[in-house]
Amino acid sequence: MIKKILQRFYLVLIFVLLYAPIVTLMVLSFNKSKTRSKWGGFTTKWYVELFKxxxxxxxxxxxxxxxxxxxxxxxxxxxxxxxxxxxxxxxxxxxxxxxxxxxxxxxxxxxxxxxxxxxxxxxxxxxxxxxxxxxxxxxxxxxxxxxxxxxxxxxxxxxxxxxxxxxxxxxxxxxxxxxxxxxxxxxxxxxxxxxxxxxxxxxxxxxxxxxxxxxxxxxxxxxxxxxxxxxxxxxILFLSVLLLLILVNIAPDEKPDKHKAVTARSIRRHKAGRFLLRKVVPVMMALVVIVGGFFYGSKAATGGDNQVIVYNWGEYMDPETITMFEKETGIEVVYEEYETNEIMYPKIQSGAIAYDVVCPSDYMIQRMIENDLLAEIDFDNIPNIRNIGDTYMDQSRQFDPENKYSVPYCWGTVGILYNKTMVDEPIDSWSVLWDEKYKDNILMQDSVRDAFGVTLKYLGYSLNSTDLDELEAAKKLLIKQKPLVQAYVIDQVRDKMIGNEAAIGVIYSGEAIYTQWENPNLEYVIPKEGSNVWIDSWVIPKNAKHKENAEKFINFICRPDIAKMNFDYITYSTPNEAGRQLIEDPALRNSPIAFPDPEELANCETFKFLGDENDALYNELWREVKSK
Structure with missing residues (x-):
């Protein structure tokens, strides 16, 4: 009896381990909310959106x-x-x-x-x-x-x-x-x-x-x-495979033995299985290849050399704007995404792929300029640059001194997001990240520059410091903080904070706007010690093959209505002043998160490229922090 119970328990455990993740995924496919941390009600709209x-x-x-x-x-x-x-x-x-x-x-x-x-x-x-x-x-x-x-x-x-x-x-x-x-x-x-x-x-x-x-x-x-x-x-893929396996297994491996009694049902099952394996599956495979070949052939035929190859962050542009650009100009957009500046840079440096337009962050643009990887932009082909605010063009001079290589696209800050139901005091300082009463309720960015930047500003130093004593002090403080940290995360901070899984998290301002829509109890603040204010800008690599098309694309993105569409889609602050005026909701147009007052940015800095040696030093110190 006990043996049978254990066998059944073991079988159930195996099935749970194998299929619990799949069941979770299937449930999330019917969740009206985009975040996994909040059930927004039942919906099938994601299946409709999938095919669109x-x-x-x-x-x-x-x-x-x-x-x-x-x-x-x-x-x-x-x-x-x-x-x-x-x-x-x-x-x-x-x-x-x-x-x-x-x-x-x-x-x-x-x-x-x-x-x-x-x-x-x-x-x-x-x-x-x-x-x-x-x-x-x-x-x-x-x-x-x-x-x-x-x-x-x-x-x-x-x-x-x-x-x-x-x-x-x-x-x-x-x-x-x-x-x-x-x-x-x-x-x-x-x-x-x-x-x-x-x-x-x-x-x-x-x-x-x-x-x-x-x-x-x-x-x-x-x-x-x-x-x-x-x-x-x-x-859909899981259910398709499951259905295929069921259909395949309804047919016996061999023909029914003529010496044994057979039923009409077994004969039908055998014929159905043979028909599936010999006719349906091969025809479906052939259709996929034919349709795919037609798709790629038509793309090659319509694309030609009249194209622009764009390399951008993941989910960093409204897909509809790309469609609009193609319709209005007749230029095909070949669009590719990357995850970090550090993944993007080696591809540009190697020259293996000739991208026409790329959207790096401030310090990476500086590095690319210093290594002669960028082409000067002909601003006569970008009249819409007049829509970019002077404040952002001036700020760009920190990494592009003569404003010859870049056009601002998005900007924002790094700050603290906290849950007002879990924090019983107003927060205005980075010091809260070292407060022991929030142990296991603190989320830190799993990024060497962001983690050290936060700590250096808290200590009163520049987030671009290369002083060994200052960096050593920051390292010791990060090690001291480590027992208090629930997790080092990147984008997971968004879902965790929405789901009330942590009280405090270091987050980018654009993500903070989205989290407040999903959870009104969340509050964002730029600490008084100062923080990082960043700018992502469009640049043209030196080996670009379609430079003129690249400039047309940048000019299109700088159009007010397009800037507004992209802001609505990604919720990151736009430097396009004319585009900002098109935002219908006054609360969003004047949001202190998206568009903070200049006084709040007084102590903020932009990351700079510190050189390969200092980058290696930062990475070594970060490894020491993570290994403790």
């Missing part, structure tokens, strides 16, 4: 097409290679199998970087074709591994007998050998398809602008939070 979201649907098409094509091609090549290896002398066969197994044992990141460098060396343009080649490459060994055991089981004498009876080698192979190895070929295809469908790392290193798979698309959204549309898509 061009970026997600493109990523889905790309994922399926890459997986199908790479699996098919890898299966053909891998099967042929397995036959060749099997025909070798035993010594050479062992050596070849060892060489074949190396890619499977190799770390994905090594394979991804190696393939990227190979493509760059041979001047391949990173994009759909390089992802496909990469996937075929890493799939072939898995096909060989699946086919080889079946080849070893085949009877060579049967093949030779077929040849003796006058069959051609090709005919004999397909009639004698191929049926025997078909299970291995099928499993090799399915394994290759699964590996390709699930890959992220190799795709990440070999993809080009405007090409995303579901894995890279989801990764690019992590900084701003996963869209509910992704929950809906994941639910």
């Amino acid at each position: 979201n061009e970026q997600i649907m493109n990523a889905l098409y790309t994922t399926l097409i890459i997986a199908l094509l790479s699996a098919l091609i890898a299966t053909i090549i891998g099967t042929a290679a397995a036959i060749g290896i099997q025909a070798m002398h035993r010594k050479f066969r062992t050596t070849m199998m060892g060489v074949t197994n190396i890619p499977m044992l190799n770390a994905d990141i090594v394979t991804g970087i190696s393939l990227m460098l190979l493509f760059i060396a041979f001047r391949f343009s990173l994009g759909f074709s390089t992802i496909l080649l990469a996937h075929i490459t890493f799939n072939i060994p898995y096909v060989i591994l699946s086919v080889m055991p079946k080849l070893k089981q085949t009877n060579v004498s049967t093949y030779e007998a077929a040849l003796d009876l006058g069959a051609s080698p090709v005919y004999a192979f397909f009639k004698v050998v191929f049926p025997d190895i078909l299970p291995g070929v099928s499993s090799g295809f399915l394994l290759a398809f699964t590996m390709s469908l699930d890959d992220f790392i190799i795709t990440h290193f070999t993809k080009g602008p405007g090409v995303d798979t579901l894995s890279t698309k989801i990764y690019s959204e992590v900084r701003k939070g996963i869209k509910p549309e992704m929950y809906a898509l994941s639910t």
Whole structure:
């Protein structure tokens, strides 16, 4: 009795561990609120929005097409290679199998970087074709591994007998050998398809602008939070796979035994299963490839050289504005997203991809200027720059001294977000982050410059300090604070604060506006010691191939109505004064969070690039903090 109870408990536990995350995701797909921390009521709108979201649907098409094509091609090549290896002398066969197994044992990141460098060396343009080649490459060994055991089981004498009876080698192979190895070929295809469908790392290193798979698309959204549309898509994919498995399993593996009693139901199940496997699934795969091929072919035909390649933060622009720009100008926008300045910079520095427009932050723009990576902007082509406030153009001189390389896009501050129901005092200082009564209720930014910037300002120093004594003092204070911190987070601070999971969090002002919409008990403040005021600006890399189109794009973004649309979408402060006047809600137009008074910014500074040596020093000190 006890044994049965334990067995059932173990089975239930396994199912909970396997399917609880999936069930959670499915529930969130019906949550009216965008945040996972708050149930806003039942809705199906995310399923409707999913099919309207061009970026997600493109990523889905790309994922399926890459997986199908790479699996098919890898299966053909891998099967042929397995036959060749099997025909070798035993010594050479062992050596070849060892060489074949190396890619499977190799770390994905090594394979991804190696393939990227190979493509760059041979001047391949990173994009759909390089992802496909990469996937075929890493799939072939898995096909060989699946086919080889079946080849070893085949009877060579049967093949030779077929040849003796006058069959051609090709005919004999397909009639004698191929049926025997078909299970291995099928499993090799399915394994290759699964590996390709699930890959992220190799795709990440070999993809080009405007090409995303579901894995890279989801990764690019992590900084701003996963869209509910992704929950809906994941639910549909899970249910589709579940349905397919059910249908496949309704058919017996073999035909009904004529010597055994059979029922009409079993015959129907067998016929349905055979029809599904032999007709429906192949037709669906063919349709995906054909539709995807038509999609990519039409994109290539309409795109041509009249395009602009944009590299921007995730979820940092209203997609509708891109559609409007394409309709008004006839210029195709190839849009790609990144997560941090530090991920963006190496791509620009390497020159592997010629982006036309990029949106870095202040200190990174300074670094790019110092390393001669940016082209001067022809402001005669950007008349709408007059809409950018003089205050922001002057502030930009801190990282672009002559205002020759950048045009401000968004700005904001870093401050403290606190829950008025959990904090019984007004907050106006960074000191609260070291108050022991808020132990395990404090959220810190998991960012070296933000964490040290906060601490340096609290100590009365510059957040751009390179003084060893000042940095050492900041490090010791961060280590002292660590037992009080609930978690080091980036965008998770938003959901945690909305869900009342913490009392205090360090947050960006644009995120603070959204959190207040979801939870009115939250209050944002810029501490009296001062903070970071940041600016993200548009720049044009020196190797841009469509500079004139890039300037047209920047000019379009500086248009008042477009600036207002982007503000509504991302809730980060706009430096576009004319766009700000178009904001209908006076409370939002004059929000002290989005547009604080100049007095509140008196002690604020903009991050500067401190040089590679000082960057390394900051990172080393941050590692010491995190390791304690």
